[in-house]
Amino acid sequence: MVAALFVAGDAAAQGMLLDFAADKVIKKYQSSSCDQLKALKGEPPSEKEKMAIDFLRDDAQARKAFIDKIAAPVLNKMFECGLIP
Numbered sequence: 001m002v003a004a005l006f007v008a009g010d011a012a013a014q015g016m017l018l019d020f021a022a023d024k025v026i027k028k029y030q031s032s033s034c035d036q037l038k039a040l041k042g043e044p045p046s047e048k049e050k051m052a053i054d055f056l057r058d059d060a061q062a063r064k065a066f067i068d069k070i071a072a073p074v075l076n077k078m079f080e081c082g083l084i085p
Helices: 002-031 035-041 047-058 058-079
Strands: none
Touching: 002 058, 035 058, 047 058
């Protein structure tokens, strides 16, 4: 029973972290100009971004939840900026 509570607590914390990260990405795209986004495109990811990317590569369920949340706002901005056809 106690182990189940820890697992549930870990899952809730993980969900909160994913939501925080997704909100941060969305805010970054919504508040940046097209020129800023184009300049950022070639920059290497930070250490925190690398860790997040590795985590998402290893956890398909977390990756799906993250992408489902950021897809529409980020891709719309990228389209508006001519970063995708």
